[in-house]
Amino acid sequence: MFGKKKSTPQIDKEQLELIKNAQKRIKQKKRLYFHFVLFLIGSAFLIFANTVLGMGTELTQILGTEWFLFAILIWLFFLMYHTFNVFVTYKFMGKDWEQKQLAVLVDKQKKRIEQLQSSLPKETPVSKQPEIKEIPAVKTINSNQELTVIVAAAENNAIGKDNKLIWHLGDDLKRFKRLTNGHHIIMGRKTFESFPKPLPNRIHVVISRQQDYQVPEGVIVVNSFQDAIDFCKNDPQPYIIGGGEIYKQALSVADKIELTRVHENFDADTYFPQIDMSVWKESHNTFHTKDGNHDHEFSFITYVRK
Numbered sequence: 001m002f003g004k005k006k007s008t009p010q011i012d013k014e015q016l017e018l019i020k021n022a023q024k025r026i027k028q029k030k031r032l033y034f035h036f037v038l039f040l041i042g043s044a045f046l047i048f049a050n051t052v053l054g055m056g057t058e059l060t061q062i063l064g065t066e067w068f069l070f071a072i073l074i075w076l077f078f079l080m081y082h083t084f085n086v087f088v089t090y091k092f093m094g095k096d097w098e099q100k101q102l103a104v105l106v107d108k109q110k111k112r113i114e115q116l117q118s119s120l121p122k123e124t125p126v127s128k129q130p131e132i133k134e135i136p137a138v139k140t141i142n143s144n145q146e147l148t149v150i151v152a153a154a155e156n157n158a159i160g161k162d163n164k165l166i167w168h169l170g171d172d173l174k175r176f177k178r179l180t181n182g183h184h185i186i187m188g189r190k191t192f193e194s195f196p197k198p199l200p201n202r203i204h205v206v207i208s209r210q211q212d213y214q215v216p217e218g219v220i221v222v223n224s225f226q227d228a229i230d231f232c233k234n235d236p237q238p239y240i241i242g243g244g245e246i247y248k249q250a251l252s253v254a255d256k257i258e259l260t261r262v263h264e265n266f267d268a269d270t271y272f273p274q275i276d277m278s279v280w281k282e283s284h285n286t287f288h289t290k291d292g293n294h295d296h297e298f299s300f301i302t303y304v305r306k
């Protein structure tokens, strides 16, 4: 599953802006913290210089009180001005602002989904059988987009067992990383849970029916397959990465399949739907032999819609 295709990062502009704002915010807070520490040390030094070393006694006489008090007060004013900038002037870039932006985005998508849902067929229950037929759906994404299913499947279409992959194929994983780098990756909740942690430089869009499904920061949760596709509307090539339930819903709307066909049969509990050759045609096929790092023969096959 996982060829040599150069991939350009295509992270949504709005999301990139959110990330940049978050980084800026962290830097601001760090600088304020250092300023505060410097203020404490500096104040202590000024007191020491005046009271112990006797520096600036003439100034004290002119001012009528210890000069370090003035110096500390002026510095305190600058520190407060700095704090005001970080927590008031730039407040719009904080968590609340991010949440509001997300809510606006979700709200827009919900309205669009409501309009689209009337034309969508009802979802049917999933049965984990080797002979899975895809669910017909309506393609609602923009025509410039190449919605791509990426999968590694055995000859009998087995893809997973006990929420794990059945094989370890290093070159397949490398290909997966190279192709999906910088893109949205759409997945079912179970596939997401099979990862030790989110993959870097990819936007994870996790589909779950659970309304309060908790995920690490940066991971997006949506409640339907359609929401996932809508969320990725600005990515020219979002990848649908599994698992079985999601592939079943994806095949009717996908433009491309990047399949790694592992040339053996495996015992499994999750399967990829049969690829309908009246709908798909093969555009590339590269065979990979067994070797010291790969226990099975496999082929990278690309299918495009006829």
Ligand SMILES: NC(=O)c1ccc[n+]([C@@H]2O[C@H](COP(=O)([O-])OP(=O)(O)OC[C@H]3O[C@@H](n4cnc5c(N)ncnc54)[C@H](OP(=O)(O)O)[C@@H]3O)[C@@H](O)[C@H]2O)c1
Pocket (backbone or CB within 6 Å): 001, 123, 150, 151, 152, 153, 158, 159, 160, 161, 162, 163, 164, 165, 187, 188, 189, 190, 191, 192, 194, 207, 208, 209, 210, 213, 222, 223, 224, 225, 241, 242, 243, 244, 245, 246, 247, 249, 270
């Ligand atoms: N070989 C490969 O290339 C490959 C790739 C990926 C995964 N896998 C394997 O596939 C297996 C996991 O696949 P799976 O079929 O069990 O699970 P899955 O497709 O990863 O996730 C299923 C879950 O997605 C949510 N979901 C599915 N359709 C939905 C919809 N229309 N609306 C809202 N939520 C929806 C539900 O989550 P909630 O229950 O939270 O509602 C459902 O339980 C694992 O063994 C994994 O290793 C293999």
